[in-house]
Amino acid sequence: MNNKDLKKVVESALDKQKVPHVKLKKIGASKVDVASLTEPSKETRQEYWGKGLTYCAIILIIILVASIIGFIGFHGLETFTKDHVNVFQFLASSDWDPGEGKSHVGAAAMIVTSFSVTLLAALVATPFAIAVALFMTEYSSKKGARFLQSVIELLVGIPSVVYGFLGLTIIVPFIRNIFSGTGFGILSATLVLFVMVLPTITSLTVDSLKAVPSDYRKASLALGATKWQTIYKVILRVASPRIMTAVIFGMACAFGEALAVQMVIGNAVLMPANLVSPSATLTSQLTSQMGNTVMGTLPNNALWSLALLLLIMSLVFNFLVRLIGKRGQK
Template identity: 80%
Template sequence: MSEKNDDLKKVVNQALAEQKVPHVKLDKMKPSAVDIDKLTKPSKETHQEYWGKGLTFLAIVLIILLVVSIIGFVGEHGLATFFSDHVNIIHFLTSTNWDPTQGKNHVGALAMIVTSFLVTLISALIAAPFAIAVALFMTEYSSKRSAKFLQSVTELLVGIPSVVYGFLGLTIIVPTIRNVFGGTGFGILAATLVLFVMVLPTITSLTVDALKAVPTELRNSSAALGATRWQTIYHVILRASTSRILTAIIFGMARAFGEALAVQMVIGNAVLMPYNLVSPSATLTSQLTSQMGNTVMGTLPNNALWSLALLLLLMSLLFNFLVHLIGKKGKK
């Protein structure tokens, strides 16, 4: 080690002696002033980099372990319905008879699956045009002050707890539907209107980012060709940001599909196949939140609810896969 230090010192001394750059002030640094130990030992910044890399790696490992643990725990309990209680998975996915307390032949989740998809799709279809319109106004028409105000309103809507949305739906939307359409007022329509307000800020914020990501050169090129502002928006901006807007809509659908408390308060929680929009129904999340506390761990009713949770987890993974798929196509 001492030989290497001596060789290094010779190289440094020679470099200092032969340096001929006039604007570099090394007059005070003589060959004898070179500290080889400082050149060979790790500096304080190097130690900080090591610590930073170590903490980052530890955080990544913990996140991976957490995700794997959640998937493993939900999967173990959700699959127990089919492996321990011997419920036919085809019957589980295609039957509308849901009463696990009566035995394995009464575990059918089709009604809740259909209701969950209907609520998610309808709310996304209603919210998407409004979100795109608001995003276009914020990015293409409004002043900076108006855009900041609308952004503040959007962020405020995101921060409101879901129980508040559910309570507003229970006290305003449900009575209004009851007076207009009759019946109890609970059902897919009430849940859809509540979710519409809940997913609107999510889709709007992501759509604004998508529109801002369109290069300015495309706008200028369209204007140079004589296109009007709306022609530029329709033929250039919206087409260039289509993949990002679809990603925003899918994120909104994921939010709607996984919402539990607000939907539970306005949908009626009746496990029935929905034949119209104003009859009481139940989604996967509403059934989970309303019944999980009434079952005993390890029994068929409890395992059946874990199977519903497993379905929700698989749907979340599907939404993430669609986001990555659309993102890759957008890059192409």
């Protein structure tokens, strides 16, 4: 509809008014501002700007993520496409010395150590996290819960280098005195990561327990169940999918931790014989060796392959979180 047609419609509407409006009785068709009726209002323009900024932010994030994945994937695959390293040898061999040639590029020792440290840290931290979360949500007063929440937030805010330094000065000598040897190894890294991932798992577990409807608790208690029976057979079972999600998030944090682990694990690329022998993870090897290689060489490409492996594992952890979340909704 053009401006002339719109003007005719307004004029017809004004003429047909049986009871003219007070504010419109002196308004004729000639005084109607057609432009204000056809142009977008200020609110509409603000909505357009808001949508435009939102879409731009989403597109920027997608481009950024795709660029990171593409960059790491391109350089990580050069080990196999350019240097012709066998993929199975890379994953199964524990001989790691890329400077000696492609037959010495094996990441099995670092893969085993990374998974060992991650799983042990999660196994140690999960019972403590669940116990603290249960105390905060089911037994503690509001003041006690707020105090514990502040302590957890304080642990989250401590830099990883501080955890690594504490592990180097306290945990490593303690393990050396008990088990002899150097004190460096999977056990030291596990204890450091236990303290680091405990706040993450605890916070997410608290949210999981709070999400359980209070009607479930009241119904269980009304049926004669004790407090602990309600917690064990009702609350924990309902919240178990979200608690598993919290554990996986903690494992993802532990798997990607670099600096603190590097300071206490020993950085020896050897297949771990026990929990107190020096070893190395994917992240510790990356942080200690990336500055000592030349871009485009086999040692550098091999480190990019380790980074690609870490990226794949982070994607796997995210997939597991989504999978468990969907099952929990069902």
